[in-house]
Amino acid sequence: xxxxTNGDLRSGQTSGLGHIMPTGVDTSHGPILYLEDIGVSFxxxxxxxxLTLTIETGxxxxxxxxxxxGKTTMMDVITGKTRPDEGxxxxxxxxxxxxxxxxxxxxxGIGRKFQKPTVFENLTVVENxxxxxxxxxxxxxxxxxxxxxxxLARIGENLELIRLESEAGRLAGVLSHGQKQWLEIGMxxxxxxxxxxxxxPAAGMTDHETARTAELFLKLAGSHTLVVVEHxxxxxxxxxxxxxxxxxxxxxxEGTLDEVKGNxxxxxxxxxx
Amino acid sequence: MSAPTFAIPGREPLFGxxxxxALVAFVLAVVVVVPALFLAVPESSPFHxxxxxxxxMGKIMCYCVxxxxxxxxxxxxxxxxxxxxVFFALGGYAFGxxxxxxxxxxxxxxSDLPDFMVFLDWKSYPWYWSFTEHFWYSALLVVLVPGxxxxxxxYFAFRSRIKGVYFSIITQALTFxxxxxxxxxxxxxxxxNGFTDFKQVLGWRVSDPETRATLFALAGLYLAGCLxxxxxxxxxxxxxxxxxxxxxxxxxxxxxxxxxxFKLSIWTLSAVLCGVAGALYVPLVxxxxxxEMSPANSIEIAxxxxxxxxxxxxxxxxxxxxxxxxxxFFTQSFPEYWLFFLGALFVxxxxxxxxxxxxxxxxxxxxxxKA
Numbered sequence: 353x354x355x356x357t358n359g360d361l362r363s364g365q366t367s368g369l370g371h372i373m374p375t376g377v378d379t380s381h382g383p384i385l386y387l388e389d390i391g392v393s394f395x396x397x398x399x400x401x402x403l404t405l406t407i408e409t410g411x412x413x414x415x416x417x418x419x420x421x422g423k424t425t426m427m428d429v430i431t432g433k434t435r436p437d438e439g440x441x442x443x444x445x446x447x448x449x450x451x452x453x454x455x456x457x458x459x460x461g462i463g464r465k466f467q468k469p470t471v472f473e474n475l476t477v478v479e480n481x482x483x484x485x486x487x488x489x490x491x492x493x494x495x496x497x498x499x500x501x502x503x504l505a506r507i508g509e510n511l512e513l514i515r516l517e518s519e520a521g522r523l524a525g526v527l528s529h530g531q532k533q534w535l536e537i538g539m540x541x542x543x544x545x546x547x548x549x550x551x552x553p554a555a556g557m558t559d560h561e562t563a564r565t566a567e568l569f570l571k572l573a574g575s576h577t578l579v580v581v582e583h584x585x586x587x588x589x590x591x592x593x594x595x596x597x598x599x600x601x602x603x604x605x606e607g608t609l610d611e612v613k614g615n616x617x618x619x620x621x622x623x624x625x
Numbered sequence: 626m627s628a629p630t631f632a633i634p635g636r637e638p639l640f641g642x643x644x645x646x647a648l649v650a651f652v653l654a655v656v657v658v659v660p661a662l663f664l665a666v667p668e669s670s671p672f673h674x675x676x677x678x679x680x681x682m683g684k685i686m687c688y689c690v691x692x693x694x695x696x697x698x699x700x701x702x703x704x705x706x707x708x709x710x711v712f713f714a715l716g717g718y719a720f721g722x723x724x725x726x727x728x729x730x731x732x733x734x735x736s737d738l739p740d741f742m743v744f745l746d747w748k749s750y751p752w753y754w755s756f757t758e759h760f761w762y763s764a765l766l767v768v769l770v771p772g773x774x775x776x777x778x779x780y781f782a783f784r785s786r787i788k789g790v791y792f793s794i795i796t797q798a799l800t801f802x803x804x805x806x807x808x809x810x811x812x813x814x815x816x817x818n819g820f821t822d823f824k825q826v827l828g829w830r831v832s833d834p835e836t837r838a839t840l841f842a843l844a845g846l847y848l849a850g851c852l853x854x855x856x857x858x859x860x861x862x863x864x865x866x867x868x869x870x871x872x873x874x875x876x877x878x879x880x881x882x883x884x885x886x887f888k889l890s891i892w893t894l895s896a897v898l899c900g901v902a903g904a905l906y907v908p909l910v911x912x913x914x915x916x917e918m919s920p921a922n923s924i925e926i927a928x929x930x931x932x933x934x935x936x937x938x939x940x941x942x943x944x945x946x947x948x949x950x951x952x953x954f955f956t957q958s959f960p961e962y963w964l965f966f967l968g969a970l971f972v973x974x975x976x977x978x979x980x981x982x983x984x985x986x987x988x989x990x991x992x993x994x995k996a
Contacts, residue, residue: 458881472872491886497862504629520631
């Protein structure tokens with residue numbers, strides 16, 4: 353049994369016992385991600401407050417905002433880590449993200465990079481990419497899994513893209529901070545996601561690495577949809593078409609970088625005078 | 626397409642040449658050499674091995690398997706169980722039921738029932754003793770009872786995402802609860818005396834040297850089998866997923882894996898391996914009682930693995946061998962100091978050999994020590 357093709361279960365439905373059914377994302381009406389009136393509270397603190405956000409297919413969207421604005425919580429809601437108290441979250445037209453688990457959402461086509469680079473430190477770079485690769489990820493399949501020539505070619509291409517060819521056989525734990533960031537991005541790409549959520553992807557990178565990251569993101573936009581949370585304004589200027597500013601759990605402003613930079617409220621709460 | 630410039634995961638050989646040689650030598654030793662020195666060499670010869678020695682080695686080999694099972698769940702997957710003794714003991718009790726039945730009328734009271742049931746004035750076997758007079762049924766129980774307990778317990782614990790020290794504490798509670806249950810006479814497993822005074826197994830007299838040698842060889846073969854199984858699992862993608870669970874479970878979930886089933890598989894397998902080890906242990910040692918389920922016993926299993934080296938292939942065997950070898954020496958020569966020694970050993974290993982003996986070897990002498 354393979355799960356790489358669409359099963360006859362409807363999107364968003366699971367086959368019981370947590371087995372993961374793949375779901376195709378339907379973006380025929382344009383947007384790939386709808387968040388509407390999302391509310392999340394932690395012990396009385398409203399992390400997200402009627403957050404409404406729409407991301408168009410193929411877009412490269414930057415999210416900025418002060419600490420505590422709800423950027424990471426928003427990613428948690430989209431990836432199934434946090435269940436919203438209210439509101440709706442849809443991936444494409446049909447997939448209700450509030451009803452799926454993290455692995456199911458990953459299979460549906462959403463990849464996530466954490467703020468702190470998170471890789472499997474005791475596995476080699478190649479093994480990290482191998483585990484991330486889109487395939488049947490259930491126990492039985494993993495016992496018999498063998499890498500095909502195509503798989504190896506994909507891993508090879510990816511290594512080239514993230515410039516870790518010379519580190520392929522090293523443990524991920526010994527990589528530099530920037531290299532770990534790259535490896536995690538490479539792992540996301542191995543998942544072949546439609547939507548990539550990237551939490552501060554350029555943090556801890558050298559200027560040169562940052563420039564190359566920006567280059568990569570621009571290349572991915574169009575065929576992928578990217579949502580990038582960043583603080584580095586130069587990086588944002590290099591990649592963003594649309595910027596969304598979050599503040600106290602809801603959208604404060606949205607527009608081009610110049611538009612939001614000129615917005616009085618944004619200057620007040622985030623950019624400073 | 627050019628050939629990959631990197632080592633392909635999962636394509637390395639199961640064992641190196643030296644690894645296979647060592648494995649074959651070990652199998653020959655347990656199947657041929659030791660039984661021959663024990664059975665065929667006269668007692669007057671300096672090469673003769675005593676029944677005490679063979680039993681002790683057999684017992685330690687059973688413990689080695691328990692350590693291997695512990696290493697699968699703790700060393701490779703990062704889940705510390707402090708209740709593995711319960712699976713070992715349940716396997717032992719399951720097979721012990723068959724051994725009790727095989728006593729037949731040779732007991733003190735020459736009854737159809739085991740002595741402890743006569744003592745309780747029971748007239749017939751309770752329902753859960755049904756069919757245990759059949760070897761195959763008891764053998765099935767040896768696998769099913771620890772396996773089912775682990776599966777059900779693990780399902781609820783892992784589904785609720787209970788992790789780290791909380792999981793360890795619950796496993797301590799599990800083994801403690803079972804110990805109290807088995808201490809009760811009414812439970813029907815012999816209370817605090819447990820099962821003992823076995824007479825025969827599959828028609829062989831338990832006290833015969835030949836039976837002892839056979840059980841010893843079986844324990845050795847089982848140990849070798851578990852070693853190969855571990856290596857096969859670790860080399861597969863499944864094994865790499867286990868390491869990924871240890872390193873970063875959330876990364877794994879967002880990569881599309883459901884850790885629940887991976888944890889549950891390795892946890893249940895680990896319990897079953899322990900259960901079978903317990904079933905080999907009981908006829909060899911001749912007794913099983915609820916003391917095997919004491920929380921301290923399960924903690925000791927973790928110490929074996931820590932001493933030998935977590936997440937290494939041979940570490941658990943080295944650890945279980947060293948600690949139990951030292952234990953039998955100390956409990957004979959300086960019985961009152963054994964626990965002090967065990968404590969000191971654990972502190973010393975934590976301070977000076979954080980990766981255990983095998984980990985130290987690997988770091989000191991490179992990859993050569995691995996296979």
